[in-house]
Each structure stands twice: as C-alpha cells, then as structure tokens.
Amino acid sequence: MKLISCEGVTIGYDGQRAVNNVSFDLEQGDYLCVVGENGSGKSTLVKGLLGLIKPQEGSITFDGLAPNEIGYLPQQTVIQRDFPASVSEVVISGCLNRRGLLPFYSRLEKERAAAKMEQLNITDIRKKSYRDLSGGQQQRVLLARALCATEKLLLLDEPVAGLDPMMTAELYQLVAELNQSQGITVLMVSHDLDSAIQYGNKILHMKTATAFFGSTADYLKTEMCQQMMGARKND
Amino acid sequence: MIELLTELLSYAFVVRALIVGVLVSLCAALLGVSLVLKRYSMIGDGLSHVGFGALALAMALNLSPLEVAIPVVAVAAFVLLRISENSRIKGDAAIALISSSSLAIGVIIISYTSGMNADTSNYMFGSILAMSESDVLLSVGVSVVVILLYVLFYNKIFAVTFDESFTRATGTNAGRYNTLIALLTALTIVVGMRMMGALLISSLIIFPALTSMRLFKTFKQVVISSAILSVCCFVAGIILSFIFSFPTGASVVVINLLMFVIFSAIGLVKKAIA
Numbered sequence: 041m042k043l044i045s046c047e048g049v050t051i052g053y054d055g056q057r058a059v060n061n062v063s064f065d066l067e068q069g070d071y072l073c074v075v076g077e078n079g080s081g082k083s084t085l086v087k088g089l090l091g092l093i094k095p096q097e098g099s100i101t102f103d104g105l106a107p108n109e110i111g112y113l114p115q116q117t118v119i120q121r122d123f124p125a126s127v128s129e130v131v132i133s134g135c136l137n138r139r140g141l142l143p144f145y146s147r148l149e150k151e152r153a154a155a156k157m158e159q160l161n162i163t164d165i166r167k168k169s170y171r172d173l174s175g176g177q178q179q180r181v182l183l184a185r186a187l188c189a190t191e192k193l194l195l196l197d198e199p200v201a202g203l204d205p206m207m208t209a210e211l212y213q214l215v216a217e218l219n220q221s222q223g224i225t226v227l228m229v230s231h232d233l234d235s236a237i238q239y240g241n242k243i244l245h246m247k248t249a250t251a252f253f254g255s256t257a258d259y260l261k262t263e264m265c266q267q268m269m270g271a272r273k274n275d
Numbered sequence: 276m277i278e279l280l281t282e283l284l285s286y287a288f289v290v291r292a293l294i295v296g297v298l299v300s301l302c303a304a305l306l307g308v309s310l311v312l313k314r315y316s317m318i319g320d321g322l323s324h325v326g327f328g329a330l331a332l333a334m335a336l337n338l339s340p341l342e343v344a345i346p347v348v349a350v351a352a353f354v355l356l357r358i359s360e361n362s363r364i365k366g367d368a369a370i371a372l373i374s375s376s377s378l379a380i381g382v383i384i385i386s387y388t389s390g391m392n393a394d395t396s397n398y399m400f401g402s403i404l405a406m407s408e409s410d411v412l413l414s415v416g417v418s419v420v421v422i423l424l425y426v427l428f429y430n431k432i433f434a435v436t437f438d439e440s441f442t443r444a445t446g447t448n449a450g451r452y453n454t455l456i457a458l459l460t461a462l463t464i465v466v467g468m469r470m471m472g473a474l475l476i477s478s479l480i481i482f483p484a485l486t487s488m489r490l491f492k493t494f495k496q497v498v499i500s501s502a503i504l505s506v507c508c509f510v511a512g513i514i515l516s517f518i519f520s521f522p523t524g525a526s527v528v529v530i531n532l533l534m535f536v537i538f539s540a541i542g543l544v545k546k547a548i549a
Contacts, residue, residue: 090440090443090444091443091444092440092443092444106446108444108445108446110444110445112440112441112444112445114438114440114441114444117438119312119313119314119436119437120437120438122488123312123437123494124312124488124491124492124493124494124496124497125433125437125493125494126492126493126494126495129433129493129494129495130437133430133433133434133437133438133442134441134445136430136431136434136442136445136447137445137446137447139430143426143427143428143429143430144429144430145430167493168492169492169493171492172492182441185441186441189445190445195444
C-alpha cells in the first residue's frame with residue numbers, strides 16, 4: 041500500500057529550484073533512504089513532505105495517512121541544547137496532535153507517553169533534564185516523541201549528525217528494529233551512504249532532480265553508486 | 276516591619292501599584308520563559324520602546340494612554356515577530372533600529388508638546404504614581420486574560436517553544452501560537468511600562484526566566500519558579516523603593532539582579548559539588 045506518492049514535485053526558494061521534478065513512492069513498511077550531497081535538495085524535500093513549504097509544481101499525496109501523522113525527527117536546534125525540559129515533558133509533547141483544541145493531556149496520553157518511553161528504554165531517565173543527556177539519549181527522547189505522534193511513518197532528518205560511532209550504530213539498530221518488528225515505515229535523510237545501503241530497502245539519490253530512485257539492490261549496480269563508494273575507498 | 280507594611284498599604288497609590296505590579300510581574304515571568312528560550316528577548320525590549328512612542332503620542336493628542344498604546348504595541352508585536360522569523364533580514368539589528376527610532380520619535384513629540392519634564396522621566400524610568408483607578412481596572416482585566424490564555428495553551432506553548440518544526444509537522448499551527456505569545460507580551464508590556472518605565476520593563480520579562488534556569492531543570496519548574504520569583508522581587512522592590520525613596524522600576528530591577536547573582540552562585544556551587 042502506498043503511503044506517500046510524490047509526482048513531479050518542484051520546490052524553490054528565491055527563484056532557484058531546490059527540488060526539481062522529483063517523483064517517488066513510499067510504500068507501507070519501506071525503509072527509504074534519501075541520499076545526496078549538501079544542497080541537493082534533501083532538506084527542502086523534507087519540508088515539502090511535512091507541508092512546511094508548498095510545492096510550486098507536482099503533487100504530494102498521502103494515502104491512509106493524515107498530514108499530521110508523520111513522526112518527524114528534526115535536526116537538533118541551538119535552542120534545544122540548553123533547554124530546561126524533562127524527558128517526560130518532551131515525550132508527551134508528541135501527543136499534542138491528538139488533543140486538538142483541548143488544553144490538557146488526559147490519562148490516555150500520559151499512558152501513551154509512558155509506553156513509548158518504556159519501549160525506547162528511557163523510563164529511568166524520564167525525570168532528567170533534556171539538556172543534561174548525551175546526544176544518543178536525546179535522539180531516543182525525540183524518537184519517543186515522534187512515536188507518540190504516529191505509529192505509521194518516521195521521517196528522520198540526518199539523525200546521526202553529531203553522534204559518536206557507538207551511538208550512531210545504536211540509533212540505526214533501533215530504527216531498523218522499529219521498521220522490522222513494528223512495521224513502521226521509515227524515511228531517512230542521510231549523508232551516510234554505507235548505512236543507507238545497509239539498512240534501506242529503497243534509495244532516493246537526489247541531485248536537485250532525481251538521480252536515482254529504486255531498490256537498494258538496483259542502486260548498487262549503478263555507476264553513480266559504484267563511483268561514490270569507489271571514490272571513498274581511494275581516500 | 277509590620278508597621279512599615281501597614282504604613283505602605285495605607286496609601287491608595289501604593290495599593291494600586293501593588294495590585295497592577297504583582298499581576299504584571301506574573302504575566303511577564305510566564306511569557307518570559309518562552310521568549311528567552313526562543314531567543315526573542317529583544318522583542319520585549321523593542322515593544323517597550325514602541326510603547327514609549329505610543330504613550331508620547333497619546334499625551335500629545337490628549338487621548339487615554341493605554342487605549343492608544345495597546346493597539347500600537349500589538350501591531351508592533353506582529354511586525355517584530357515577522358522580522359525575527361525572517362532570517363534574511365538581521366532580526367536583532369532591525370529590532371534595535373525600530374526601538375531607537377520609536378524612542379527618538381517619542382522624545383521629539385514630548386519635547387514639542389510639553390517639553391522635557393518630570394513626565395518624560397516618569398515614562399522612561401517609571402513612576403509608582405502612574406496608575407489611576409481606571410488604569411487599575413484595565414490592567415487587572417488584561418492580566419487576567421493573559422494568565423488564563425497562558426494556562427489554557429500551556430502545553431502548546433511548551434511544544435512551540437521547544438521545537439517549532441516538529442510542532443508544525445504534527446499539525447499544530449505554530450505561527451498562531453507565536454503570534455499569541457507576542458500579543459500577550461505586548462499587552463503585558465503596555466500595562467507594566469508606566470510603573471516600571473519603558474527602559475526597564477523588559478527586565479521583568481527576561482530576569483525571572485534566566486534566574487530560574489540557573490537552578491531548575493524542567494520547563495514546569497522553571498515556569499513556576501519564574502512566577503514566584505517575579506512576584507517576590509516586585510514586592511521587595513516596592514518596599515525597597517519606599518524605604519529609601521528609590522525609583523520603583525529601578526528598585527525592582529536591582530532586586531532581580533541580586534536574585535540572579537544568588538541563583539547563579541548556587542547553581543555553580545551545585546555543579547561543583549556534583
């Protein structure tokens with residue numbers, strides 16, 4: 041079943057096309073990795089998917105997925121680094137889309153947040169301050185918040201930026217588990233080609249336009265992929 | 276001490292100042308947490324200067340000060356928020372330009388109509404005598420609205436403050452809540468600025484939040500601590516100003532500064548021990 045289909049999506053700022061005529065489909069259960077260099081339009085595409093920017097051309101359609109059911113894991117902002125908030129405060133804020141205009145969280149949301157913290161193994165740090173956590177723990181907290189918002193789709197924007205190799209491996213493992221055992225669809229924007237190939241079942245390689253979209257196995261056969269892998273081996 | 280307090284409370288103007296001051300301190304502290312965390316502290320400063328210009332204009336036109344200042348500052352809140360959100364313009368520089376321009380225009384209007392006198396100084400640095408009875412009513416009304424809206428939207432304000440893109444992505448209209456925060460700030464500043472002074476009112480927004488963040492680690496704790504701290508500092512400031520005949524606004528700011536230093540010191544000691 042298709043969750044998202046993008047057809048000929050073009051998004052631009054300031055008269056420049058950041059995303060040029062990109063098409064792809066995201067099926068339920070997919071683990072799609074969006075790769076490409078800086079300035080290849082990955083982040084802009086994410087903003088388009090989240091509805092933060094309207095595409096100038098083309099269409100993004102959701103099927104069986106409300107636009108507010110995307111579990112977004114944004115890149116960390118400067119504001120968050122010294123933000124006084126407990127882990128539980130951050131996690132439960134993912135339930136906000138369930139409340140509509142109602143002002144306070146009910147028992148249901150509190151239980152949901154508790155369950156997600158349990159699932160991601162952060163229950164014992166729930167009273168700690170977000171700013172005192174390690175980078176890996178912070179990502180777990182944000183992941184728990186995203187899962188509070190949705191169980192259908194996780195959209196991760198450069199999730200391992202700034203993490204050390206151990207935390208990076210742990211986070212990839214965790215996301216892969218959520219994808220395989222819970223059937224949560226994953227869309228990950230990444231610089232890291234190796235792990236994109238290792239974990240993703242589909243690859244979207246962007247160079248403003250679509251340079252490649254298809255299964256990981258097919259991607260490995262392309263010249264572009266071999267060049268990029270080869271270029272690095274020679275480093 | 277009790278004698279002093281009874282003496283203090285026997286003056287009607289002191290009672291009025293206390294009522295308005297306590298409510299304004301409370302509002303300012305609540306909003307301040309979000310403004311400081313969102314790096315919007317300069318908006319508070321900018322709004323108070325715009326407020327000064329509006330008060331001067333109201334005086335010159337012989338209109339009621341609050342009725343002119345509230346709409347003008349509310350519009351300014353919209354404009355300043357847009358400027359801060361638009362990364363292409365240097366937000367802080369633009370706000371500084373607007374602040375000093377409003378101050379300059381205000382001073383020119385005042386000197387043209389009534390001349391630079393005690394009134395000008397009162398507007399800039401505040402006066403405990405500023406509140407009339409109708410002002411008190413309006414101020415109480417505005418403060419109650421600010422506090423109610425803040426409590427009702429507390430969870431949304433937290434989410435928008437912590438992570439605007441996530442909140443937008445999950446379907447909350449973050450822009451609406453930013454505007455709400457800016458509007459509530461505008462109201463608080465207009466109501467508080469004649470007592471605290473246009474140049475000093477923004478400290479009421481920034482100090483309690485910054486001070487509380489030295490020691491407290493969750494959002495709720497910071498909000499509650501800011502509210503309590505702000506009210507206590509205001510009352511202490513009034514007493515200080517009464518005993519030594521200091522200007523009210525300045526006394527409140529100095530007490531806030533003192534608390535900031537104390538909290539920072541405790542924070543450092545706690546860190547050193549841990």
